[in-house]
Amino acid sequence: MRLSIVAASVALLLAGCHSSQNTQSTLANAAAVSQTKAESDAQKVIELVERYFAESLVINPLSATFVGVMDYNDKFSAPISNESLAEVAAFERRYLAEAQAIDGSKLTGQDRLNYEIFVYARQQAVDGLAFPSHLIPFNQMWGVQNFYPMLGSGGSAQPFHTEQDYINFIKRTDGFAAYMDSAIAAMREGMQKGIVLPKSLIVKVLPQLQAHIVSQPQDSVFYGPVNLLADNAQLSEEQKARLKADYEHMIMQVIVPVYQRTYDFMLNEYLPAGRDSVGLAALPDGKAWYEHMIAVNTTLPLTAEEIHQYGLAEVARIRSEMDKVRETVGFKGNLAAFFEYLKTDPQFFFSSEQALIQAYEQVKADINRRLPALFEVFPKADYEVKAVEAYRAASSAGASYQQPAPDGSRPGIFYINTHDLKSQPRYLVETLSIHEAAPGHHFQIAIQQEVEALPDFRKYEFYTVFAEGWALYAESLGKELGLFTDPYMWYGRLSDEQLRAMRLVVDTGLHAKGWTREQAIAFMRDNSSMGDADIEAEVERYIAIPGQALSYKVGQRAIRQLREKLATRLGGRFDVRKFHTQVLIDGAMPMPVLEAKLLRWADSL
Incomplete structure (x- = not known):
C-alpha cells in the first residue's frame, strides 16, 4: 500500500513537472508570438x-x-x-x-x-473637417497673400540658383494665381453662408494686397531673384537676360493682376459683407468650432471658462509682481502711472533700427555663454537676427522665428519688427530673445529637425502648445541662467508673461463670452504697459486665429508641472539638463503624450 502511495505521489510529481514545463513552454511561445x-x-x-x-x-x-x-x-x-x-x-x-x-x-x-x-x-x-475654415482662407495674420511674397523674395526656402529654379517659380506662380482666384470664390460662398471675416480684419488685409500692386516690376518684392542674377556664376548672360524678361512678365502679367483682382474683391464686395461681430461663437456652429480650436491649440481637455479663470488669476498675480518692480526702482506714482512712464520715457526705446538689431545680437552672445548650465543638447544650426520686411511689417507680430533649412544651408531667423520702435522697448530684449531664439523656438524647432531617429512626419510636426509652451517656459529659465538682474529687464519678463496671461482672458472673452474688440483692448490697456497700437494688433490677432493665443501659458504651465512632478519623484537623481533633453529630443507632441513619455523615462532611471 505504501508502495502504491509512493508510486502515486511520484506520478503526481512527475505530472506536475511535466505540466510546469508545458506551461513555461506555452508562455515562452506566447511571449515570442x-x-x-x-x-x-x-x-x-x-x-x-x-x-x-x-x-x-x-x-x-x-x-x-x-x-x-x-x-x-x-x-x-x-x-x-x-x-x-x-x-x-x-x-x-x-x-x-x-x-x-x-x-x-x-x-x-x-x-x-x-x-x-x-x-x-x-x-x-x-x-x-467638420468646420468650414476654407471659407475664410486668409486674414491679416496668416495666408498666402503674405507667405508667397516671402517665398518669392529670393531670401527664403525657394532656391534661385539654376535656370530650372527660376523656371520652377514661374510655374509655381501660375498655381498661386489659380489658388487666389479660388480663394475669392470660397469667400463669396462664405458671404452667402454668413461665414466671413470681421470688418476690422478685412481693412488690415487690404494694404497687404495693395503693396504688391506695382507699376514697375523692379518695385515688387518678387523682383528679388532677378537682383540675384548679377552674382550668379552658374548662368550665362543670355540665360540671365531671358530669365529677367520672363520674371518681369510674370510680375506684371500674373502677380500684379491677381493681387489687383483680390484687392478689388476685398474692397468692393467682401468689406461691405464683413461682420461687425468678432468672436468665433457668432458664426454658425461657432461654439463647437471654438471648442475644437481650444483642443487643437492646447491638446488638453480644458473648457473656455477654466482657461478664462486661470487667466484672470495669473493677470492679478503678475500685476502684483510688477508693482514690486515699481517699488524696487523707486517710482513714486501708482502702477498705472508706472505703465505710462514705461510707455513714454525715451530712455526705454531705441533710436534706430540698427541699434535695435545690434542689441539683440549682443544679448544673443551673452545668452549663448550661459546655456550649458541648463542644457546638454544644442542645435547644430545657428540663427541670425533680421528686421521684418517692410511690406509685411505693419501687420506682423513684434517678433517671430523661422526655422533653419534642414540641410544646414540656411540658418534660423529671429525676426524683429522694427516698423514701430516704440513697440520694441529695451527692457524686452532679454526675454524676447530667449523666447524666439535660444533656448526657446530656435532650440525646440532646430533640434527637432536635426534628430536623425525621428521619422519625417515628427521632425516637422508642429503643436502650438508644445512650441509656444516651451518658448514661454524657456523665458522662465532666465533667472536660473543669471539674466534679469536689471529690475527693468525683470519687468520685461513680467510684461511678456502678462501678455500671455491676458491672452487667456481676452481670447476666451472674445470667442466664448461675447466680448467686443473694444472691451478686449480696454482690458489689456488696464493691465499692461503696452502701447495702444500694439494692443490693437494683438487683439486683432486673437480675433483672426482663435485659440492660438491660449497655447503659451497653458503649455508653459504643463511643462513646469511636469518638471516639478519629476523632481519630486526622482529627488536627488533629478537633473534639469537631462529633463530638458527629454522634453526636446523627441520633437513636438501633444501634452498628454509628453507626460506619458516623461513618466516612463523617470521610471526607467
Missing part, C-alpha cells in the same frame, strides 16, 4: 507614417520646399474646390483608419511615440 507581433506592428507604423509624409508633400508642395524636398518646387497647393477638399478629407480619414487598425498597446520607445502622435494628429485633422 507577442514580440513578433509587436515588431510587426512597429514596422507597420513606420511604413504608415513614411507613406503619409510622402503623400502629404504631394498635397502640400509648399511644405515640401520648406522641409528640403525640392521635387515639387514648381507646384502650388490645389485650388480650393469641392474636389480638393474631398481629396484631403479622404486622405486624412484613410490614414486614421489604417492607424487605428494597428494594435499600439504593445509598442515601446520611439515606436510607441510614433503611433500615439500619429493617431492623435490624424484624429484631430479628421475632427477639424
Whole structure:
C-alpha cells in the first residue's frame, strides 16, 4: 500500500513537472508570438507614417520646399474646390483608419511615440473637417497673400540658383494665381453662408494686397531673384537676360493682376459683407468650432471658462509682481502711472533700427555663454537676427522665428519688427530673445529637425502648445541662467508673461463670452504697459486665429508641472539638463503624450 502511495505521489510529481514545463513552454511561445507581433506592428507604423509624409508633400508642395524636398518646387497647393477638399478629407480619414487598425498597446520607445502622435494628429485633422475654415482662407495674420511674397523674395526656402529654379517659380506662380482666384470664390460662398471675416480684419488685409500692386516690376518684392542674377556664376548672360524678361512678365502679367483682382474683391464686395461681430461663437456652429480650436491649440481637455479663470488669476498675480518692480526702482506714482512712464520715457526705446538689431545680437552672445548650465543638447544650426520686411511689417507680430533649412544651408531667423520702435522697448530684449531664439523656438524647432531617429512626419510636426509652451517656459529659465538682474529687464519678463496671461482672458472673452474688440483692448490697456497700437494688433490677432493665443501659458504651465512632478519623484537623481533633453529630443507632441513619455523615462532611471 505504501508502495502504491509512493508510486502515486511520484506520478503526481512527475505530472506536475511535466505540466510546469508545458506551461513555461506555452508562455515562452506566447511571449515570442507577442514580440513578433509587436515588431510587426512597429514596422507597420513606420511604413504608415513614411507613406503619409510622402503623400502629404504631394498635397502640400509648399511644405515640401520648406522641409528640403525640392521635387515639387514648381507646384502650388490645389485650388480650393469641392474636389480638393474631398481629396484631403479622404486622405486624412484613410490614414486614421489604417492607424487605428494597428494594435499600439504593445509598442515601446520611439515606436510607441510614433503611433500615439500619429493617431492623435490624424484624429484631430479628421475632427477639424467638420468646420468650414476654407471659407475664410486668409486674414491679416496668416495666408498666402503674405507667405508667397516671402517665398518669392529670393531670401527664403525657394532656391534661385539654376535656370530650372527660376523656371520652377514661374510655374509655381501660375498655381498661386489659380489658388487666389479660388480663394475669392470660397469667400463669396462664405458671404452667402454668413461665414466671413470681421470688418476690422478685412481693412488690415487690404494694404497687404495693395503693396504688391506695382507699376514697375523692379518695385515688387518678387523682383528679388532677378537682383540675384548679377552674382550668379552658374548662368550665362543670355540665360540671365531671358530669365529677367520672363520674371518681369510674370510680375506684371500674373502677380500684379491677381493681387489687383483680390484687392478689388476685398474692397468692393467682401468689406461691405464683413461682420461687425468678432468672436468665433457668432458664426454658425461657432461654439463647437471654438471648442475644437481650444483642443487643437492646447491638446488638453480644458473648457473656455477654466482657461478664462486661470487667466484672470495669473493677470492679478503678475500685476502684483510688477508693482514690486515699481517699488524696487523707486517710482513714486501708482502702477498705472508706472505703465505710462514705461510707455513714454525715451530712455526705454531705441533710436534706430540698427541699434535695435545690434542689441539683440549682443544679448544673443551673452545668452549663448550661459546655456550649458541648463542644457546638454544644442542645435547644430545657428540663427541670425533680421528686421521684418517692410511690406509685411505693419501687420506682423513684434517678433517671430523661422526655422533653419534642414540641410544646414540656411540658418534660423529671429525676426524683429522694427516698423514701430516704440513697440520694441529695451527692457524686452532679454526675454524676447530667449523666447524666439535660444533656448526657446530656435532650440525646440532646430533640434527637432536635426534628430536623425525621428521619422519625417515628427521632425516637422508642429503643436502650438508644445512650441509656444516651451518658448514661454524657456523665458522662465532666465533667472536660473543669471539674466534679469536689471529690475527693468525683470519687468520685461513680467510684461511678456502678462501678455500671455491676458491672452487667456481676452481670447476666451472674445470667442466664448461675447466680448467686443473694444472691451478686449480696454482690458489689456488696464493691465499692461503696452502701447495702444500694439494692443490693437494683438487683439486683432486673437480675433483672426482663435485659440492660438491660449497655447503659451497653458503649455508653459504643463511643462513646469511636469518638471516639478519629476523632481519630486526622482529627488536627488533629478537633473534639469537631462529633463530638458527629454522634453526636446523627441520633437513636438501633444501634452498628454509628453507626460506619458516623461513618466516612463523617470521610471526607467
